[in-house]
Amino acid sequence: MPYLSECEVTSHHELSPGHYRLVLHCPEIAQDAQAGQFCMLEVQQGYYPFLRRPMCFERIFKDSVSILYKIEGEGTRLLSALSPGQSINVQGPLGKPFPLEANHARHIMVAGGIGIAPFPALAEAIIAKLGVTPEIIIAARTDSMLLCEREFQQMGCKIHLATDDGSAGQKAFASEVLRALAPGPDTIAYCCGPMPMMKATHRVCEDLGVRCLASLEAEMACGDGVCLGCVVEAKVEIEAERMVRVCYDGPVFDSALINWDNY
Ligand SMILES: Cc1cc2nc3c(=O)[nH]c(=O)nc-3n(C[C@H](O)[C@H](O)[C@H](O)COP(=O)(O)OP(=O)(O)OC[C@H]3O[C@@H](n4cnc5c(N)ncnc54)[C@H](O)[C@@H]3O)c2cc1C
Ligand code: FES
Structure with a gap:
C-alpha cells in the first residue's frame, strides 16, 4: 500500500x-x-x-x-x-520491484544515461540478498553523463564504461558492450534507459538466451494503475490483456513480454 x-x-x-x-x-x-x-x-x-x-x-x-x-x-x-x-x-x-532470482551465476546491469538511477539500489539488494556481486555497463552520450561510477566501485562491482563519442570507456553502445561480455544462459541482465537502447539490449539477450528484465519508462498521470495513461503493448495473444500498465504491472518487465517493434 x-x-x-x-x-x-x-x-x-x-x-x-x-x-x-x-x-x-x-x-x-x-x-x-x-x-x-x-x-x-x-x-x-x-x-x-x-x-x-x-x-x-x-x-x-x-x-x-x-x-x-x-x-x-x-x-x-x-x-x-x-x-x-x-x-x-x-x-x-x-510498482513492482526487480525480482531477486538466486538461480543465476552472473548478474549484469545495463544502464543508458539516467537509466542508471535504479541500479545502485539493485546492486545493494543483489549483494545483500543473493551474495553475488553484479557487473554494470554504464553507457551515456558523453563522459560528463556517466554517473555513479564511484558508488559501484565501492560496492566492488566490475564496471564497463561506454560513451557514444568515445570520451570515456569504449566508443560503443551499451548493447554492444553486453554482447562482447559473452553472457550465457547462466546470466540475468537488467536494463534501464531510452527505449531504443533497451530494445537493442533485449535483442542481444534474445540472441544469446539470456533472461532480461527491463525497467520501462512511460509518461504517467496517476502512477497507480487507474488512468491507463502509461500503457505499452505486450506480446500477449488475448487482445484484452495486451496493453500493460508501466506503473502497476511494471515498471520492471521480462523484456520478452514487450512488443519492441513499437520502438
Ligand atoms: C517509473 C519511472 C521512473 C522514473 N525514474 C526516473 C529517475 O529516477 N530519474 C529521472 O531523471 N527520470 C526518471 N523518470 C523520468 C521522469 O519521470 C521524467 O523525466 C520527468 O517526469 C519529466 O518531467 P518534466 O516535467 O521535467 O518534463 P516534461 O516537461 O514533462 O517533459 C519533457 C520531455 O521529457 C519527456 N518525458 C516526460 N516524462 C517522461 C517519462 N516518464 N519517460 C520518458 N520521457 C518523459 C516528454 O515527452 C518531453 O519530451 C522515470 C519515469 C518513470 C515512468
Ligand atoms: S499512470 Fe495511470 S495507469 Fe499508469
Whole structure:
C-alpha cells in the first residue's frame, strides 16, 4: 500500500550539468521500498504542474531514499530548485520491484544515461540478498553523463564504461558492450534507459538466451494503475490483456513480454 507523505529534503546536489541527487527523509516509504520501485513527486505545492513526476529509488536507507534525476522539462527544473529543509509531497513506493532470482551465476546491469538511477539500489539488494556481486555497463552520450561510477566501485562491482563519442570507456553502445561480455544462459541482465537502447539490449539477450528484465519508462498521470495513461503493448495473444500498465504491472518487465517493434 503506497504512502502519501510530506518528506523533508535532507540533501540536494548537482552531480554533473543537469543531473542531481535528492535525498528525502521518508521513514515509512523507505521501510517498504524495494529496488526497481518508484515514487511520484509533487514537484511544487498547488496545481502547477498538475501531475506528479515519477522517479525511481536510487538508494534505499533506513529512513530515507535518494533519487537521481536529470532535468528534462519544467517539472524537473522546479524540482532542482528545492533546498535542504524544504518539504515535498511523495507518493510511494509504487510498482513492482526487480525480482531477486538466486538461480543465476552472473548478474549484469545495463544502464543508458539516467537509466542508471535504479541500479545502485539493485546492486545493494543483489549483494545483500543473493551474495553475488553484479557487473554494470554504464553507457551515456558523453563522459560528463556517466554517473555513479564511484558508488559501484565501492560496492566492488566490475564496471564497463561506454560513451557514444568515445570520451570515456569504449566508443560503443551499451548493447554492444553486453554482447562482447559473452553472457550465457547462466546470466540475468537488467536494463534501464531510452527505449531504443533497451530494445537493442533485449535483442542481444534474445540472441544469446539470456533472461532480461527491463525497467520501462512511460509518461504517467496517476502512477497507480487507474488512468491507463502509461500503457505499452505486450506480446500477449488475448487482445484484452495486451496493453500493460508501466506503473502497476511494471515498471520492471521480462523484456520478452514487450512488443519492441513499437520502438
Ligand atoms: C517509473 C519511472 C521512473 C522514473 N525514474 C526516473 C529517475 O529516477 N530519474 C529521472 O531523471 N527520470 C526518471 N523518470 C523520468 C521522469 O519521470 C521524467 O523525466 C520527468 O517526469 C519529466 O518531467 P518534466 O516535467 O521535467 O518534463 P516534461 O516537461 O514533462 O517533459 C519533457 C520531455 O521529457 C519527456 N518525458 C516526460 N516524462 C517522461 C517519462 N516518464 N519517460 C520518458 N520521457 C518523459 C516528454 O515527452 C518531453 O519530451 C522515470 C519515469 C518513470 C515512468
Ligand atoms: S499512470 Fe495511470 S495507469 Fe499508469
